[in-house]
Structure formats: C-alpha cells, structure tokens
Amino acid sequence: MNALSSVGKVILGAVAAAPRSGYEIKQLVDRSTRFFWAASYGQIYPELTRLEEAGLVEGEDDARGGRKRRVYRPTDEGLQALRDWVGSTDATHEVRDEALLKLFFAGALEPGRALAVVRNLRDARQETLDRLREVQAAVPAGAPELAPSLLCLDYGIGVHEWTVEWCERTAKRLETALADGKEAAAR
Amino acid sequence: MNALSSVGKVILGAVAAAPRSGYEIKQLVDRSTRFFWAASYGQIYPELTRLEEAGLVEGEDDARGGRKRRVYRPTDEGLQALRDWVGSTDATHEVRDEALLKLFFAGALEPGRALAVVRNLRDARQETLDRLREVQAAVPAGAPELAPSLLCLDYGIGVHEWTVEWCERTAKRLETALADGKEAAAR
DNA sequence: TCACCCATGTAAGGGGTTACATGATTGC
DNA sequence: GCAATCATGTAACCCCTTACATGGGTGA
DSSP states (O other), rough: OOOOOHHHHHHHHHHHHHHHOOOOOOOOHHHHHGGTTOOOHHHHHHHHHHHTTTTSEEEEEEEEEOOOOEEEEEEEEHHHHHHHHHHHHHOOEEEEEEEHHHHHHHHHOTTTTHHHHHHHHHHHHHHHHHHHHHHTSSSTSSSSOOOHHHHHHHHHHHHHHHHHHHHHHHHHHOOOOOOOOHGGGOO | OOOOHHHHHHHHHHHHHHEEHHHHHHHHHTTHHHHGGGOOOOHHHHHHHHHTTTEEEEEEEEBBTTTTOOEEEEHHHHHHHHHHHOOOOOEEEEEHHHHHHHHHHHSSTTTTTTHHHHHHHHHHHHHHHHHHHHHTTTTOOOOOOOOOOHHHHHHHHHOOOHHHHHHHHHHHHHHHHHHTTTTGGGG
C-alpha cells in the first residue's frame, strides 16, 4: 500500500466531499486551501491519472453543456485511504517566510532596516487578512459554525490578525528605540 | 545581475554576520532559521561554489586543529546583493500545514474526527513551542532586546502560543457540541 | 466577433530532501 | 579502541511552478 502523495491528499479529500473534475479541484484549492496547501494543474492532472490507476478514484466522462469534462469520485479503497490519512498522527508543517529571513539578517546592515522589514511584513499579512475576511463574508448564513473547513478559515483569520498586531507592537518598539538614539539596540 | 537563489539568501546572510564554513552555515540554519527557512547540505555546498564563481562570496582554506575546512565571507558585491535583497519589498510566504488540510476534510468523515485532528495539532505545536523556549533560555542575558534575530524568536514563540491557545479553545467548542448531541454541527 | 471562462494536459527547469560516500579528529 | 562530531561533497529522486499548447462554450 503506497502512501498518498502530497497532491493525492488534497485530491482525495476534494473528490470525497463532492465529485469533481481536475479543473474544479484546482478552483477549490485556489479558493480555500491555498493558504496552507497549494496545488497546480501540473500536479493535479497527472496525479488524477495515477490515483485512478491505483484504484483510489474513478473518473467518469460527464460533459457539461457540450463541453466535455471528466469528474472523479473516490472508490471504497480511496475513502479508506483518506480515513487512514486523516487518522494518522504525523503531519508535516513547513514554512518559508522570506520576510522573517530578512528580519533575521537585518542586524548585519544599518539600523532602521529592521523597521522597514517589519512594516513590509505587516502590509503583506494585512492584505492576506483582507482576502480571508472576504472569503468569510461570502459564507452563507446558515452554515454550521463548527464545520471543519470554517474552523480552518477561523484559524487563518486569527493567526493573521495576531501577526499584524505583533508587527505593529514591534514596529513601535523599534521606532522608540531609534528615536531614543539607541540605534545600537536595533542592529 | 542574477537574482539570489533561495539558499543563496540564507548563505549570504550567514557569512555576512560572520565568516563560516558550509558545515557552520548548516548548523546556524538548524539552530535558528529552520522554523521559517530550511536548507540542506545538498543545497548549501553546491551553492557556495556557485556564489564564489559569481563573485558574491570568497572562500579561504582555514584548517581548524588539523581538520581541513574552508570558510567563506561575502565580497563587496555580495554585501551589496544582500542589502538589495533585504531592501526589496516582495517576500514569499508559503505554508504547508498538513494538520490544517486534515481538518479541512474532516467533515467528510465521522463526527469527532475534527476533535482528534485539533488535539494532534495542539500537541505538535506545543512541542515546537517548547523547543523555541529552550532556544530563548539559552540567549545570553546581555543580548540587546531588539536584535533582529531575537525578534524572529519572539515572533515564533508568540505565534506558537497563539496557535496552542486556538487549538484549546476550538477543542472545547467541539467537545461541547459533541456532548450536546449536536454531532451534525461538527461534521 | 471578441473576450473570457471552462477544460485538459505536457515540458522544462528549479527547488529540495535523503541517502550515500569518505575521511579526519576529539574525548572517553 | 570506539563513538561522536567535524567536514565536504555527490547522486537519485520527488515536488512544484511556470509556460506553453489546444480547443470549445458563453455572453455582451
């Protein structure tokens, strides 16, 4: 039994929630999971073929208004693989945050550099936060409050809010230190 | 002028702070930046060669107690490239968080699944938090409070604390809903 | 008619991890 | 003598993004 690939996980989860075409999986990813799990066409289409060969999903031609398309749904084996994966305790967590790396090395440069980096970070996270709030505003009123996908959104909004506030606190500390002539402290 | 590669950034930053060998750069990464910017030997050594060919760093043989090693320091051009990069406004931010992906799809499975995923997430983040606190405890007392690298540590600790608390709040909400027989709400 | 969206794919190339290979030195 | 650490590198392999290619449908 081969382990699910990175893309395989998001594909299986997506088609288990509802039968979907590759195109629709990509849309779901871009609207929802992209903030913590991205996927591109270059991964999705080949992986759908592999998953079908492995017997975890099955595709069906389902033209929509003359436009031909192929939707996939999980097999019983695929559903079991999905349950096994969700039930497993290990889960990767990788972050690549260039702004933090810049901040880390800002000490080797002039004072004041760190401040600019923190302000940039704030602006970037605020933009993402705005986009997440738009997603939240589009959630239908009747949706169950504790639906897991809404919990993910709640988490995303919360962590971005926290980050923006941290940037503002930190920027103020750096401003004060610079104004007090404690440039050395900000190196 | 070619843009710095992903590894190139952390290498230049590391050798600008102090002359270092590839081995020492890897140590720095593993102790400090790995939480937001990882790098492996398979990237570091080839990239050091490329950076030297590009004239951004220069290496010098510097055996340490009979053990031969080669330390690198930035050239003037390398320092300029580092400053340009730190001063640029764009910065990638990519996250791959498997626990969140599991949570996102937990709705398609039995109720109670989401709760287990949230508890796992809490435990994983708590472990990272513990490790970050160890790093913090090892910081010498006289270090300037606003040193940029310490700000990164402060950020890491804060964001992990926030996440652990979010998991605990969310787990409680899910527990209550399950106890009240509102299983449907937790799907 | 034209722009935009639906829909499926491939190719090239960069990014990154893991495992392997090698060998010297230090401390117990 | 042995284990751990210092030290440098390579090869295989997966992951992932970007760009390209193709073609049909829908609505203004």
